[in-house]
Amino acid sequence: MSGITSSIGLFSGIDTGSLINQLIALEARPRDLAQNRIFQLKLQQSAYLDINSKLSALRSAASNFRTNFIFESMGALSSDDAILSATASRKAVPGTYSFIVDRLVSSQQMLSRGFSDKDNTALGATSFTFESADGRLDRDIALADLNDGAGVERGKITITQGTETAAIDL
Known part of the structure; x- marks a missing residue:
């Protein structure tokens, strides 16, 4: 990200470069929050998919108990x-x-x-x-x-x- 190279205003003495960078960061905050939320949702999705695959394996293994053959x-x-x-x-x-x-x-x-x-x-x-x-x-x-x-x-x-x-x- 390129920033303002001038650091202090000529007549006012205000640090305009820092002020502009802070305004850009403030406007980028919703984007950063959305990216963080997407990352968290992908982690949750991965955990749900893992649980789903383990439950499918359990269902498959438990289906053998539907018949008496396993006990015979x-x-x-x-x-x-x-x-x-x-x-x-x-x-x-x-x-x-x-x-x-x-x-x-x-x-x-x-x-x-x-x-x-x-x-x-x-x-x-x-x-x-x-x-x-x-x-x-x-x-x-x-x-x-x-x-x-x-x-x-x-x-x-x-x-x-x-x-x-x-x-x-x-």
Whole structure:
């Protein structure tokens, strides 16, 4: 802002430069007050926007409580994920499942120590299905026709229940 360079009047001795600068400052006061008010309103607006975003995040998080799914969730934990990983769906049957390595084999083998659901218990990518004792084929069928036509390869199935063991040669 440029000001008056003359400081004292020639004949009156009045400091006209200071007087004019004070008059300019007095006339600029409403502008300065308005700028200060705008700054304060922008601070308030920023605070309201921050509160609004936090309330939106809270509403989004609270919407998960509209269903019972959050309380029905199941968890699965493995003591060593490198050996066995576990996941559980919302409909998983509660229980504790223990897997103990009995011996290392070169072919596929599935061993279990029991299940909490006698009808069906899913474990990872494999699903074990248990049927009642009267589950059987209703007619004679060739082994090659089983397993969706892939047949059954030669091998041995070992079934263990409690302390009893039975081996089935294929």
